[in-house]
Amino acid sequence: MRRSLDTLVQLAGPVLLVVLVGLVSTTASPANQVYFLNALVAVAVVVSIYVFVGNSGVLSFGQISFVAVGAFAAGVMTVPLESKKGVLTTLFPVLRDHTIGNVPSLLLGAALGGLFAFLVGLPLMRLNGLAAGIATFAVLEITHNVLQQWTKIGPGATTLSLVPESTGPLQATLGALVVIAVAFAYQRSRLGRQLRATREDAAAAAGVGVRVHLQRLWAFTLSGALGGFAGGLLVHQLGSITTEQVYLELTFLTLAMLVIGGLTSLWGAVVGALAVSGLDSFLSQAENGVHVVGHRFDLPSGTRLVILATLMAIVLILRPSGLTGGRELALPRRRRS
Amino acid sequence: MILAVLNFQTFSDAVGLGALYALMAVGIGLVFGVLRLVNFAYGQLIMAGAYTLAFTSTWPLLWSIVACFAVVVALSLLMDTVVFRPLRGQSPAVMLVTTFAIAFLLQAVALIVDLRDGTLGEVAPSLSYLNEPVTIFGAEVRKITLVSIAVAAVALLLLALLLTRTTIGLHTRAAAADFRTARLLGVRANRVIAFSVFLSGLLAAAVAVLMTVQLPLVSPDFALRDTIVVLVGVVVGGIDRLWSATLGGFAIGFVSGLINGLLPTDKTVYLPSAVFALVILVLLLRPAGLFVWGRRAAVERV
Numbered sequence: 042m043r044r045s046l047d048t049l050v051q052l053a054g055p056v057l058l059v060v061l062v063g064l065v066s067t068t069a070s071p072a073n074q075v076y077f078l079n080a081l082v083a084v085a086v087v088v089s090i091y092v093f094v095g096n097s098g099v100l101s102f103g104q105i106s107f108v109a110v111g112a113f114a115a116g117v118m119t120v121p122l123e124s125k126k127g128v129l130t131t132l133f134p135v136l137r138d139h140t141i142g143n144v145p146s147l148l149l150g151a152a153l154g155g156l157f158a159f160l161v162g163l164p165l166m167r168l169n170g171l172a173a174g175i176a177t178f179a180v181l182e183i184t185h186n187v188l189q190q191w192t193k194i195g196p197g198a199t200t201l202s203l204v205p206e207s208t209g210p211l212q213a214t215l216g217a218l219v220v221i222a223v224a225f226a227y228q229r230s231r232l233g234r235q236l237r238a239t240r241e242d243a244a245a246a247a248g249v250g251v252r253v254h255l256q257r258l259w260a261f262t263l264s265g266a267l268g269g270f271a272g273g274l275l276v277h278q279l280g281s282i283t284t285e286q287v288y289l290e291l292t293f294l295t296l297a298m299l300v301i302g303g304l305t306s307l308w309g310a311v312v313g314a315l316a317v318s319g320l321d322s323f324l325s326q327a328e329n330g331v332h333v334v335g336h337r338f339d340l341p342s343g344t345r346l347v348i349l350a351t352l353m354a355i356v357l358i359l360r361p362s363g364l365t366g367g368r369e370l371a372l373p374r375r376r377r378s
Numbered sequence: 379m380i381l382a383v384l385n386f387q388t389f390s391d392a393v394g395l396g397a398l399y400a401l402m403a404v405g406i407g408l409v410f411g412v413l414r415l416v417n418f419a420y421g422q423l424i425m426a427g428a429y430t431l432a433f434t435s436t437w438p439l440l441w442s443i444v445a446c447f448a449v450v451v452a453l454s455l456l457m458d459t460v461v462f463r464p465l466r467g468q469s470p471a472v473m474l475v476t477t478f479a480i481a482f483l484l485q486a487v488a489l490i491v492d493l494r495d496g497t498l499g500e501v502a503p504s505l506s507y508l509n510e511p512v513t514i515f516g517a518e519v520r521k522i523t524l525v526s527i528a529v530a531a532v533a534l535l536l537l538a539l540l541l542t543r544t545t546i547g548l549h550t551r552a553a554a555a556d557f558r559t560a561r562l563l564g565v566r567a568n569r570v571i572a573f574s575v576f577l578s579g580l581l582a583a584a585v586a587v588l589m590t591v592q593l594p595l596v597s598p599d600f601a602l603r604d605t606i607v608v609l610v611g612v613v614v615g616g617i618d619r620l621w622s623a624t625l626g627g628f629a630i631g632f633v634s635g636l637i638n639g640l641l642p643t644d645k646t647v648y649l650p651s652a653v654f655a656l657v658i659l660v661l662l663l664r665p666a667g668l669f670v671w672g673r674r675a676a677v678e679r680v
Contacts, residue, residue, distance in 0.1 A: 094471075100470070100471050100474070164658075164662055165658070165662075167662065167665075168661060168662070168665055169665070170470070171416065171470070171613050171617060172613060172661045172665045172666075174474075174613075175609070175610055175613040175614070175657065175661060176657070176658050176661045176662070178610070179610070179654035179655070179657045179658045179661075180654075180658070182650055182651075182654045183650070183651045183654050183655060186647075186648065186650040186651045186654075187648070187651060190647045190648060293478050293482075296475055296478070297475055297478060297479060300471060300472060300475040304469075304471060304472075343486065343489055343490040343493065344490070346482065346483075346485075346486035346489070347483060347486040347487055347490065349482075349486075350479050350480070350482035350483035350486055351483055353479040353482070354461065354476055354479040354480055354483060357465075357472060357475060357476040357479060358461065358464045358465060358476065359464075361465065361468045361469075361472045362472075
């Protein structure tokens with residue numbers, strides 16, 4: 042009884058938080074709504090990274106590659122046909138002459154992200170530590186380079202625009218919930234538990250029969266699929282995107298969100314994403330002057346980044362295991378006497 | 379065909395870039411050795427030095443360089459006290475992400491300082507006369523290339539002497555090999571760490587002086603890309619040992635210099651992909667590092 046209640050709380054915490062943000066976003070003015078949508082899409086991206094990095098303990102700088110692939114696949118395939126023939130003339134004919142709907146485009150992003158991650162993961166999952174970090178970073182560089190240069194599969198170095206902006210409050214909330222539900226189901230599954238065992242002690246886990254590389258590969262593939270899906274949400278939120286927007290800055294920012302929230306728990310990933318993007322939104326408002334409980338704050342321009350980076354550093358120094366301590370949400374327990 | 383265009387100037391420029399990256403690799407490798415911390419904010423130390431040179435460009439040259447060293451070393455030691463010390467013993471991911479945050483912070487501060495005059499970017503022109511060519515064996519070589527190589531050679535030699543011939547150097551090497559055992563045997567942790575951070579600051583300042591000669595326009599992302607490339611080189615070379623890390627830094631600088639000099643720009647669009655594919659291949663074949671041989675290379679570090 043107690044155990045199933047714990048499980049319920051672990052899932053309900055992130056879900057309720059996301060639903061709450063989604064509900065508040067519907068009451069916000071259109072100008073402010075974008076901040077809430079940003080936060081919800083950030084949740085999807087950060088949780089997708091968490092599925093691999095958090096469960097395996099292997100650092101990866103390459104997860105945004107899958108977000109990029111998903112974003113450009115979903116974006117290119119949903120630009121309306123009549124405008125596509127005018128602006129994306131260099132595409133392969135099969136891509137140029139077809140357009141798919143909103144939900145199929147998200148699924149396409151997930152499928153391509155997962156496939157790409159699987160192919161990349163096959164050789165790369167043998168690596169550990171810094172070598173894994175640098176190799177996955179190399180994947181990010183290659184993805185960025187190819188997306189930027191190969192104009193047969195996308196817009197190249199120019200902006201991909203005219204993508205339908207279908208990620209409103211409903212789609213952002215539902216999308217984030219889907220990613221959270223899949224991540225939760227995975228981490229409680231047999232596969233997820235085996236991978237978490239390798240995180241704590243790879244040698245011991247291998248000793249009791251866990252196939253470390255294989256388990257990492259499954260998580261990497263799932264993480265890639267969720268990343269591709271989140272990329273689809275992102276491109277449908279922005280309406281236009283360049284390769285620079287799914288590159289280094291997003292990689293660092295989302296990793297920082299994950300570590301600040303707490304690397305080893307789903308709750309940490311959700312809290313970190315919401316806390317950092319919430320703070321970022323508040324500070325960018327404050328640069329234009331904002332009223333909080335009757336006081337007017339006016340930040341000089343440029344201080345937003347200084348404050349954000351300082352707070353990030355302070356959290357990491359004072360609470361290295363993150364805001365949540367890397368634990369799932371739990372009800373306060375009565376002490377057994 | 380490649381040999382036909384390989385001239386002495388391209389070669390010497392590549393060696394010059396390799397020398398510069400080798401210095402950065404030593405700076406990153408020294409701190410990694412004692413702290414097990416990959417300092418992503420190393421490039422921002424160089425950036426701070428470059429801004430110091432730009433802001434003091436009206437001073438006499440020597441004082442300007444002294445100011446650059448003072449600022450960079452002070453910032454480096456401050457970073458150690460305020461950031462690295464509380465993080466000791468934390469997981470590599472936390473330490474690395476914290477240095478991201480510090481790098482962001484320093485860049486954001488630099489942006490505010492830079493924008494006081496309303497335009498982005500400052501110029502550090504003091505040493506630009508070093509871009510003039512000199513003729514050696516009938517080939518034209520820029521002076522800065524020779525200076526870079528000389529500075530790197532002298533700095534590495536001094537460092538080697540310092541690490542092998544002095545007590546503090548011995549302590550530092552002992553700490554890099556096994557920190558806990560070294561402490562048990564009486565090595566003072568704070569001293570060797572401060573020593574390494576100090577040296578890595580000196581190297582960053584030297585790199586700042588050399589780099590502003592070729593890139594006199596200083597902006598907040600100065601040396602950011604170079605730091606990323608050097609980090610890749612250091613890990614590919616083998617970050618566990620200082621000399622393999624240094625060789626890795628030199629190699630990646632040398633190779634990028636050669637490629638940039640040899641290929642016309644319209645042929646290099648997919649070059650980053652080729653280079654990073656090579657990086658992945660090397661990491662898969664030699665995860666401990668390209669230049670690490672012997673027993674340590676055979677042990678897979680879990």
